[in-house]
Amino acid sequence: MDLIQHGHLFYVTGHVPDGKDPAAVDRKLIERYGLNISKWARARRKAEGVASVQYVRCGRFFVLIATKGRHEFFEAEPNIADVRRRPIRFAGYSISYRRGVDRRFHVSVRIAPDEYLKLKSYLVALAAHRSVENLMAEFQRVPFEPYAPVRRQLLNILRAVNRVRGAAGFEPVSHSCLRLSRRVVRPFEGVNAAPEREGAEPR
Template identity: 45%
Template sequence: MDYHYTATTVGGFVQQLAVCYVGRGYWFYVQGTIPKNKDPKVIDEKLLTKYQIPASKFQRCRRKRWGVANLQYLRWENSFLILATHGIHAFFNEEAKRIKDVRREPIYFEGYSISYQNGHPKVSLAQDTYEDLKAYFLELAVHRQASYIAEEVKKLPYESYAPVRRQLLYILTAVNKRRKAAGLSLVQYQSIRYKRNIYRPFAPALPSPTGDHWIRPRKGKQRKKKRG
């Protein structure tokens, strides 16, 4: 069967991981990095075969009814994840010492922290990423024009998941507090993107209009306006 597992963008990897896997009960994971001197495709095939990961939606439903765990594999460049649901599977014996639970230990990837809280997947900036950004923007706070700082915020490569927006809001609030004390104009909060890009995780990437990062937007249905 045609099983897709190689994400073509960081944004696509995070979206597939959080929305399609963690959000659907794939809570147990092993995270790894493929050495640069090894062919990723060879490692992919080895892991996919070893744990019999590819399966149709019908097979996954049957496994679930039998109490057998389902697995997913996801890779971006040399970083990979094996994820599993509750159930019986050789994976839990083979990887017993390495398996983590995303409900207790977040997955850290390219500056993000992906976890599962209060019945939902959560995508936020990793604490180190947040602290680095906060330090950077506080350094700019009274030394650059508001327009320059706003552009720096707009250029950030992180997708606008709700927790990420809140973290950026906290940073801009701290920046504006310093600017206000110095009698400077405030940075507009509109510089924080409200909507995140929607990806086709496994499709060939296309350049975004700004050239900042590579995305392939998913075509959504347009809603018709109701006539009054």
């Protein structure tokens, strides 16, 4: 996410096919796009109008993401997306770069729309058929880290659950079941991340 905040807005995603060595794919992409360079060389390129391209992998999922500028990446990759218009989808999250209430752009990490609707439908369907304790346990098992947009999504689901329970004359579920502070992790963090080096940052 730090990359997005620092201007890396144009990306492609991919998956390492089963049977292929992820480390070999790392080497191929890093060599192809000349990513294994020093920060000094990167600074010189930036001054010359050359884009900065970074490679991030978690398990078999990877992202190549670039700043604005000239680079072979823009010529070689046919399906480049802009994170401001098309969020990165990974592990049930939707990661985008959008304007906040302060009119400034910020990285936004939220539950992807389809995942959110599935989760909401599941919990609302249980609302009038489970005890408060059972529902609290269900909310506590939600696997998503409570980034600010995720917290708002979970509070919306909780309100929907309590509307159903209220209509049925049942006790509401307390918001204390929600984890509202997050562990210091990144959506791309993982055991099998690409080796740490200039241009290939594990996230």
